[in-house]
Amino acid sequence: MELFYHPLSRYSQKVLIALYEKQANFYPRVIELSDPFSRQQFKHHYPPGKLPLLKNSLGELLPESTIIIEYIDHEFSTGTQLIPQTFERALDVRLFDRLIDNDLNNKLYLIEKMQARAEQNPIKLKQLEKEILATLSSLNDKLAQNHWICGDSFTLADCALIPCLIDAKSGFKLYEFDAIDRYLYQAETRGAWTQVKEEVDLQKAAVLAGFRPIP
Ligand SMILES: N[C@@H](CCC(=O)N[C@@H](CS)C(=O)NCC(=O)O)C(=O)O
DSSP states (O other): OEEEEOTTOHHHHHHHHHHHHHTOOOEEEEOOTTSHHHHHHHHHHSTTOOSOEEEOTTSOEEESHHHHHHHHHHHOOSSOOOSOSSHHHHHHHHHHHHHIIIIIIHHHHHHHHHHHTTOOOHHHHHHHHHHHHHHHHHHHHHHHHOSBTTBSSOOHHHHHHHHHHHHHTTTSOGGGSHHHHHHHHHHHTSHHHHHHHHHHHHHHHHHHTTOOOOO
8 A cells, every 4th residue: 555645735635644543564655745846746646736645555545534544444354443433433533533624624735725825814814713722622521521532442433633733733822711621632642643743743744844846
């Protein structure tokens, strides 16, 4: 299996957490989408040009972080079971995975995009922040009842949530949400995340140093 990804992409981090949880072997293929040549090469291989992308041992391409995780959870019986066996619990996990991607990850991205472009739109920014705070509040309520987001065990929904909360820490006062604060501490010491974090930190250091890979 090959995983095409970038360490600073939250959707890639979501899949990396899942692969480490499953103890699944894969060839890492880092794609630098900000580099026009690498982007063009990747698009030649996969026209939508989105990361992450999994190439399985049959050479089939699987896009979409959730689908990739569903696939590896089905393929590998090792490690953590990321989709629960019972229908009701699986439905809850899939629901929270969707809510986290749509209401947290994508909205954080919209704010980051505005900041990167120095876009002056305080009304839009306030609205997005309000929506994110509402999502954080409902996640906090759920975490007050559960050890991980959907119960006692670590699931697909945690793979989606951890990268978002780690990034949201810089813009939102997450410590004001007691259950999220406790969850973050627990997530930050989870082996799969510490493995991902090593690569994220190296990449951030490379970006700060002005490093650009030679295509
Ligand atoms: N819904 C997709 C989202 C993937 C996505 O938006 N990836 C971003 C990086 S985090 C990307 O590849 N953007 C490049 C582009 O849109 O051209 C998933 O869950 O994998």
